[in-house]
Amino acid sequence: MKPLAPGDTIGILGGGQLGRMLSIAAAQLGFDVAIFTDEPDSPAARVSARTTIGNYLDHAALADFARRVDVVTTEFENVPAETAQALIDAGARVAPNPHALAVAQDRFDEKSYFASAGIATPPFRAIASQADLDAAIAEIGAPAILKTRRLGYDGRGQIRIKTEADANGAYEKLGAPGILEGFCAFEREVSIIAARGWDGAIAFYDLNENEHAGGILSRTTLPARVSAEVESHAQDAARRVLEAFDYVGVLTIEFFVMADGSLIANEMAPRVHNSGHWTIEGALTSQFGQHIRAVAGWPLGPTTRVAAIEMLNLIGDEANDWPALAADPDARVHLYGKRSARSGRKMGHVTKLR
Amino acid sequence: MKPLAPGDTIGILGGGQLGRMLSIAAAQLGFDVAIFTDEPDSPAARVSARTTIGNYLDHAALADFARRVDVVTTEFENVPAETAQALIDAGARVAPNPHALAVAQDRFDEKSYFASAGIATPPFRAIASQADLDAAIAEIGAPAILKTRRLGYDGRGQIRIKTEADANGAYEKLGAPGILEGFCAFEREVSIIAARGWDGAIAFYDLNENEHAGGILSRTTLPARVSAEVESHAQDAARRVLEAFDYVGVLTIEFFVMADGSLIANEMAPRVHNSGHWTIEGALTSQFGQHIRAVAGWPLGPTTRVAAIEMLNLIGDEANDWPALAADPDARVHLYGKRSARSGRKMGHVTKLR
Numbered sequence: 001m002k003p004l005a006p007g008d009t010i011g012i013l014g015g016g017q018l019g020r021m022l023s024i025a026a027a028q029l030g031f032d033v034a035i036f037t038d039e040p041d042s043p044a045a046r047v048s049a050r051t052t053i054g055n056y057l058d059h060a061a062l063a064d065f066a067r068r069v070d071v072v073t074t075e076f077e078n079v080p081a082e083t084a085q086a087l088i089d090a091g092a093r094v095a096p097n098p099h100a101l102a103v104a105q106d107r108f109d110e111k112s113y114f115a116s117a118g119i120a121t122p123p124f125r126a127i128a129s130q131a132d133l134d135a136a137i138a139e140i141g142a143p144a145i146l147k148t149r150r151l152g153y154d155g156r157g158q159i160r161i162k163t164e165a166d167a168n169g170a171y172e173k174l175g176a177p178g179i180l181e182g183f184c185a186f187e188r189e190v191s192i193i194a195a196r197g198w199d200g201a202i203a204f205y206d207l208n209e210n211e212h213a214g215g216i217l218s219r220t221t222l223p224a225r226v227s228a229e230v231e232s233h234a235q236d237a238a239r240r241v242l243e244a245f246d247y248v249g250v251l252t253i254e255f256f257v258m259a260d261g262s263l264i265a266n267e268m269a270p271r272v273h274n275s276g277h278w279t280i281e282g283a284l285t286s287q288f289g290q291h292i293r294a295v296a297g298w299p300l301g302p303t304t305r306v307a308a309i310e311m312l313n314l315i316g317d318e319a320n321d322w323p324a325l326a327a328d329p330d331a332r333v334h335l336y337g338k339r340s341a342r343s344g345r346k347m348g349h350v351t352k353l354r
Numbered sequence: 355m356k357p358l359a360p361g362d363t364i365g366i367l368g369g370g371q372l373g374r375m376l377s378i379a380a381a382q383l384g385f386d387v388a389i390f391t392d393e394p395d396s397p398a399a400r401v402s403a404r405t406t407i408g409n410y411l412d413h414a415a416l417a418d419f420a421r422r423v424d425v426v427t428t429e430f431e432n433v434p435a436e437t438a439q440a441l442i443d444a445g446a447r448v449a450p451n452p453h454a455l456a457v458a459q460d461r462f463d464e465k466s467y468f469a470s471a472g473i474a475t476p477p478f479r480a481i482a483s484q485a486d487l488d489a490a491i492a493e494i495g496a497p498a499i500l501k502t503r504r505l506g507y508d509g510r511g512q513i514r515i516k517t518e519a520d521a522n523g524a525y526e527k528l529g530a531p532g533i534l535e536g537f538c539a540f541e542r543e544v545s546i547i548a549a550r551g552w553d554g555a556i557a558f559y560d561l562n563e564n565e566h567a568g569g570i571l572s573r574t575t576l577p578a579r580v581s582a583e584v585e586s587h588a589q590d591a592a593r594r595v596l597e598a599f600d601y602v603g604v605l606t607i608e609f610f611v612m613a614d615g616s617l618i619a620n621e622m623a624p625r626v627h628n629s630g631h632w633t634i635e636g637a638l639t640s641q642f643g644q645h646i647r648a649v650a651g652w653p654l655g656p657t658t659r660v661a662a663i664e665m666l667n668l669i670g671d672e673a674n675d676w677p678a679l680a681a682d683p684d685a686r687v688h689l690y691g692k693r694s695a696r697s698g699r700k701m702g703h704v705t706k707l708r
Contacts, residue, residue, distance in 0.1 A: 004675055006689045006702075024378050027401045030676070047381045049400045216527025276422060284683070293680070302683040306660075322360055322384070326647070329638070329656040335360045335384025348360075349382060 001093075001198045003297035004070050006030030010294040011069030011092070011291060015042025015051070017336035017346060018272050019078070023047045024069045025288035031296065036065050043336045056083045058064065066090035073249060073295045074196040076105045077173035077270050078151055095198075095248040095295040100270045103245075106149050107267065108179045114265045117244055119237045121265050122256075123182035130171040136180040148176045149304035158215065173313070184264050190224050193276040194238035194299055195250045195290045202239055203300045205283060207231050210254070213315075216344060220275045222282070222309040226257055233263050241268065250291040250330070252276065278351045279303075281332050307353035319347030325327040355447075355552045357651035358424050360384030364646060365409070365423030365446070367437070369396025371690035371700060372626050373429035375634070376691055377401045390419050397690045398429070405570065410437045422442035427603060427649045430457045431624050432505055449552075449602040449649040457599075460503050461532045461621065468619045471598055473591045475619050476610075477536035484525040490534040491521045494540040497537040502530045512569065540610035540620050544578050547630040548592035549604045549644045556593055557644065557654045559637060561585050562629040564608070567669075569699060574629045576636070576663040580611055587617050589656035593624065604645040606630065632696045633657075634703045635686050661707035673701030 004010070010026045012019045014038030023033040023044055034050040035042070045051035050068075054061035062083060066072065072092045084098035103109045111121045125136035127146065137144065142164050148157035159170050160178075170177065189212065193205040209224035210217055224231075238253055252273035254266040276287035285293070285301030302312055314321070319341055323332045335348035358364075364380045366373045367601035377387040377398055388404040399405035404422075408415035416437060420426065426446045437544055465475045475515070479490035481500065491498065493531030496518050513524050517533075525532065543566065547559040548567035563578035564571055606627035609622040630641035632687075639647070639655030647655055650661045668675070673695055679687045689702035 003677065003680070006673070007691060007693065020381065024381060024401070027374065027378060028688055028689065030691045032400055032691065044385055046403045047377070047401055048403065051403065127510065284686075299681045319360070325359065326357070327653045332638075334382055337361060337381070337384045337386065339361065 001297045004031065006033065008070040008296070009034055009050075009068065010296065011036060011065060011072040012044060012075055013037070013072065014075035014080050015039045015044040016075055017043050017338075018337060019044030020047055020137065021277075021288045021334075022075055022272065022291060023074070023284075025286060026292045029289065029292060029296070029298075031292065034065065034069050036062070040090075041339065042278040043338060046337055052246050052252065055155050056080050057162060059086045062086040063090035066092035071095060071295050074090050074101065075271060077101055083276045096251070096270050097245065097247070100245040100247055102253070104268055104270045105151075105167060106147050107147055110268060111179070111181075111265075112194055113241075114186075114237075114268075117237075117240045119240065119265045119275065122184050125180045126173060127178040127180050129173075130169070133167055133171045133178075133180060137161065137164055140182040142166070145183065146170050146174055146178050146182050147181065148174060149179050150176070156215070184256045186264070188225065188257045189254065189266070190226060190230075190234065190257055191252055191254045191273060191275040192234040192238050192249055192281070193250060193252050193273055193287055194235070194242060195287075195294050195303075196242040197300050198297045199299075202242055203303045204235050204238065204306045205276060205287065205303045210275050214344070216313070216315055216346070217274045218313050218315065220278060220309070222278065222305060222313040227261060230257060230261050230263060237263070237265060240261070249285050250276075251293045274313065274346070274349075275311075277334070277349050280334070281351050282307055282309045282353055297304065310352040312352075312353070313346060314348040314349045316343045316345055316347065317341050322348075325350055355651045358385065361386065362424040362650070363388055363404075364650065365390065365419060365426040365428055366398060367391070367426065368429035369393045369398040369405070370429055371397050373398030374401055375631075375640075375642045375688075376429055376626065376645060376689060378429070379640060380646045381641065382650075383646060383650070385646065388419065388423050390416070390504065395693065397692060406484045410434050413440045415569045416440040417444035420446035425449060425649050427645065429629060431455055431626060436644055450605070450624050451599065451601070452501075453599055454599040454605070456626045458622055458688050459505075461501055462596050465533070465535075465619075467481065467595075468591075471591075471594045473594065473619045474617065476538050479534045479653060481525060481528075481534050484523070487521055487525045487532075487534060489519055491515065493537040494534060496520070499535050499537065500524050500528055500532050501530060501535065503533050503561055504530070508571070538543075538610045538612065538633065540618070541613050542579065542611045543620070544584075544588065544617075544627040545606055545608045546588040546592050547604060547606050547627055547633070547641050548589070548596060549641075549648050549657075550596040550601050551648045551654050552602055552651045553653075555654050556596055557657045558589050558592065559630060559633060559641065561588055561658045562632075564629050568698065570669055570700070571628045572667050572668070572669065574632060574663070574665040576632065579690060581615060582617050584611060584617060591617070591619065592684065603642050604630075605649045607694035620694060628667065628700070628703075629665075631688070631703050632663040634688070635705050636661055636707055662705045664708070666704045666706075667700060668702040670697045670699055670701065671695045676702075679704055
């Protein structure tokens with residue numbers, strides 16, 4: 001494709017903090033940004049002069065948006081397939097492509113996709129009834145985790161099945177089509193952030209080691225405590241996914257690292273990712289700048305990491321510690337401008353370079 | 355003062371690239387931004403959801419702006435005194451204070467101020483007539499430079515007096531009250547970027563070594579080729595100016611370095627400065643983040659430089675080289691989103707860390 005020129009417009013679906021940081025990265029490269037979101041007063045809209053507040057299924061609004069931008073990308077994976085199609089029908093170039101978004105939206109499709117690409121996953125079964133769940137538990141055993149197939153994130157829509165008895169009535173409690181995943185006794189969690197350009201070039205960031213609390217990422221550190229071989233396996237998996245989807249942009253895969261060093265894919269995010277926020281200060285090209293470069297048809301930038309990293313999420317009222325963080329010379333503070341610090345809400349993050 | 359909280363609004367007078375980079379820095383710290391500019395479709399307005407396009411002397415518009423922001427700062431020094439006063443009258447807190455802006459707007463007042471603070475300047479005389487000019491040339495001699503007192507920047511409003519004969523008719527050609535400055539046979543040009551917080555704390559960045567072409571900054575490198583003693587003298591001068599003005603925010607002073615290592619102050623800018631753009635990637639706190647911290651009443655951040663630096667301005671159609679710059683892994687590209695690359699216009703910059 002002909003690369004976008006400075007002054008061209010990047011359209012972003014979604015108004016959250018990822019859209020905010022993508023918008024800033026786009027502005028630094030001289031692009032204009034237009035946001036499409038169903039949320040009034042969103043974090044991303046506040047750093048862009050052009051925001052459409054509309055329903056993701058409003059075809060007229062989407063067609064209008066498509067006409068006013070030079071490429072459309074997204075900051076969240078749960079973009080309805082209908083939305084992406086309406087944009088494409090209106091003539092928009094959409095990156096990453098809707099197929100990758102659709103697969104990532106459904107935990108069963110995603111894990112099936114991993115399996116078909118030769119990427120190890122936990123044992124998993126689709127669950128459409130209590131009978132399915134009972135049969136799956138009989139096969140996979142407990143402990144296991146029952147999750148909704150769609151629209152879960154940050155630990156929402158999940159039920160832990162510690163013993164077989166916990167499965168009783170669990171499907172009704174879940175209230176939606178699900179997936180049962182066998183429990184992995186992992187040593188640690190890592191993620192890889194990878195990017196692919198329109199020209200097929202691929203770049204990887206160093207592996208992130210992640211700690212979660214209450215199902216939400218709380219801390220990312222680099223270098224991850226894994227061997228070069230493990231890192232190479234993660235890169236192989238990411239490369240296979242990027243190429244199979246003919247993917248353009250940044251994509252993230254989360255893995256469990258087992259005691260024997262093997263990797264088990266947990267999930268993928270067809271977007272920039274919380275575990276990559278350290279790249280703003282800690283890499284020669286941030287994941288946000290990299291994603292903008294990719295979707296704009298620019299060459300990918302260098303991903304070299306410049307220091308050891310600790311990234312801490314500020315969840316809910318942890319962001320109220322901003323006076324102490326502002327005074328800490330080691331803390332590179334990022335706040336997302338969210339109006340209320342609801343419990344479990346990602347309000348900001350802090351990166352420390354050592 | 356009580357520090358501004360995340361979600362509070364920083365008002366910025368001016369819509370240029372400095373306002374754009376200040377807006378981005380404010381957003382990263384969780385602040386909202388509102389721009390006041392007389393320019394439609396300005397670089398800063400495109401990264402903010404809230405822009406007032408108005409005349410700087412429209413008191414009603416200024417009063418409305420003052421009510422909707424928590425502090426007002428500026429990205430250019432030629433803010434009319436009437437504008438600052440109207441904002442203060444409407445209850446706004448303005449930083450830096452209008453006195454510093456007023457002095458920096460007038461080259462004669464500025465140099466008189468330096469002299470009164472014990473900071474060396476070139477010989478200078480106020481010029482209000484051809485007779486003044488003739489007398490000044492007789493005293494100071496040629497070569498010298500005749501400049502307008504007000505509203506000059508990037509080499510505009512300047513006439514070089516190479517020999518005494520060049521003075522003939524030069525005042526009429528200048529067409530405005532002027533200042534004659536004796537020529538300094540300097541070895542190099544440097545600038546210091548300093549910041550002062552509401553609490554009186556002061557921080558300095560490492561000295562910038564600057565090269566100009568056609569009166570416009572073309573290249574900044576660090577470390578500057580000066581002794582620690584010279585750097586210390588520059589800091590002393592900046593400290594005196596910051597304290598004398600009870601200044602809050604980032605301030606820049608440009609100096610000539612003479613063969614004997616002495617410093618001669620050329621001019622000051624009561625704002626972030628082109629020679630400090632390298633701080634975005636090259637210092638632990640960027641000059642933009644530092645200015646936002648200062649005017650928001652936050653503690654100043656660390657100014658440590660992390661590498662040797664080369665910053666290159668992209669002037670006029672140099673910005674058309676963006677495809678090559680985008681492909682250069684050593685170039686951290688910044689483009690300002692200006693719609694037309696007029697000759698002499700600052701379109702972007704590139705920072706290289708070594």
